[in-house]
Amino acid sequence: MVGLSLGEKHFIQGGIAQDIRSDGRKRLTYRPINVETGVIPQANGSARIRMGATDVISTVKAELGKPISLQPDKGKVSIYVDCSPTAAPMFEGRGGEELSTELSVALQRSLLGGKSGAGAGIDLSSLVVVEGKICWDLYIDCLVVCSDGNLLDALGAAIKAALSNTGIPRVQVAAGASGDEQPEVDISDEEFLQFDTSDIPVIVTLTKVGRHYIVDATTEEESQMSSAISISVNRKGHICGLNKRGGAGLDPSIVLDMISVAKHVSEQLMNKLDSEIAAAEAGEDES
Amino acid sequence: MKDPYTLSHTIIFLTHVSESRLYQTRLDLFHLLLCSYYRTRAPPCCWHRCTCRSGAGATAPNLKAEVRGIQQDGLHLQARSQKYGKLQRGQLLTVPPYLVRRRKQHFHHLELCRVDLILGCNGFICVGEHVEAKDDMVEDQASKLEQQNIKYNKNSISLEEQEQTYTLIETRQSTCRIANAVRVLSILGFNIAIEVIMDTMNLSSSLNLDIHEMLDSELCVMC
Secondary structure, three states: OOOOOHHHHHHHHHHHHOOOOOOOOOOOOOOOEEEEEOOOOOOOEEEEEEEOOEEEEEEEEEEEEOOOOOOOOOOEEEEEEEEOOOOOHHHOOOOOHHHHHHHHHHHHHHHHOOOOOOOOOOOHHHHEEEOOOEEEEEEEEEEEEEOOOOHHHHHHHHHHHHHHHOEEEEEEEOOOOOOOOOOOEEEEEEEEEEOOOOOOOEEEEEEEEOOEEEEOOOHHHHHOOOEEEEEEEOOOOOEEEEEEEOOOOOOHHHHHHHHHHHHHHHHHHHHHHHHHHHHHHHHHHHO | OOOOOOOOOEEEEEEOOOHHHOOOOOOHHHHHHHHHHOOOOOOOOOOOOOOOOOOOOOOOOEEEEEEEEEEOOEEEEEOOOOOOEEOOOEEEEEOOHHHEOOOOOOEEEEOOOOEEEEEOOOOEEEEEEOOOOOOOOHHHHHHHHHHHHHHHHOOOOOHHHHHHOOOOHHHHHHHHHHHHHHHHHHHHOOOEOHHHHHHHHHHHHHOOOOHHHHHOHHHHHHO
16 A cells, blocks of 8 residues: 655645545545446346445355254355455455455444344345255355445445345245155246345444544545444444454544444435435346 | 656656655665666656655655656656755645646646645646745755654644644645546546646536535536
């Protein structure tokens, strides 16, 4: 990552303190978000999100599998993030692996809830075909094409868009299967079930620079941060996940303040994302 | 390594030169840094960014200097008059180098906005607060710089002191508007020249666009 001179650092910190950032945004303003869905036709669902220069692609692939014996009535979802070496110079070779693992784990905690599946943003019981025997496995893969800060928010939004674009094929189960036999299934090519994505939370990352918090930081602003908190909030305003990065410690009152600011910002972000996703899907249907 | 191009009087930028070497008269450091980067025959406008290998990256300043010529092992730079030297507060933007044409004048001072604009041939554009070019003796400047160094190096510099030295809001707004104008022009592929930048700025002001809205597609369509 290219470093900054003292003059530039001073300018960035001053901008954040005076509520005019380097590109004129206010502290709580997002960059223009551009959503495209259906970018990868071979996958069950896909989406590409651009927030300024940050560019991420997310795909969802559904395969039939066996549910875990502890939770026979739930399907399985796994999230994996890959930071492409083209995204930033530091991702060259194996440099991006650490960040990829960190992002994957953060996304899993925010969107999938606990180990028992409780509190997941995605309703796992809708993925089951035959209880105890057959369920859908969703593999969510994300690729960071270009990194300019605020990756977690972009990835969360991309997963939400990809899931709303996902169509799961309808499955006909042959009747009369008994005992331990695997039932015959017939996957139809024509009919698809759309996924219900209204409960999926959005992730809002608040970066603390000096005394103020900003939303949607660019790489230069992130280099000046003392700490950052990523909060995933769902439509009801409940917090589904919390993640803190950065070396500086935070007073608990500041953490609570950041959480309330994130809740406020997440409403606008959720509405904006929903309208952009709907527009993207409508555009895709027309073409 | 032979270079067929003549490069006199080309303005370039360098980053991450360590503080202690700033006032050294012979620019050996630049030779060392640049020879490793200058292995290919790059056209005159494409200067690579140089990073200081001693690891002073975190606090090193940006410099503006003029290229005098090329020697076999590197570049020969000069920074002799007061208008060259360290860059003060501002933003550094990168645009593709072919969008910046060689002109007679690369340093622009915009009176109305009190903003300095420097268009580097290597695609680095600096927009910042206006700094008066001072004509002090070298020793005075060196001692002033030492005082500034001490201030910057102290970890206990408090936030209040820093806040007092932040730029004015109007200057910052103009700086951001100009920077966004440059960003829009580089996205659209226009040549970056002072007239075009001023036109874009005036257009955005006349449309009453907020500064951050300049980056939306509407202004792009109007251009």
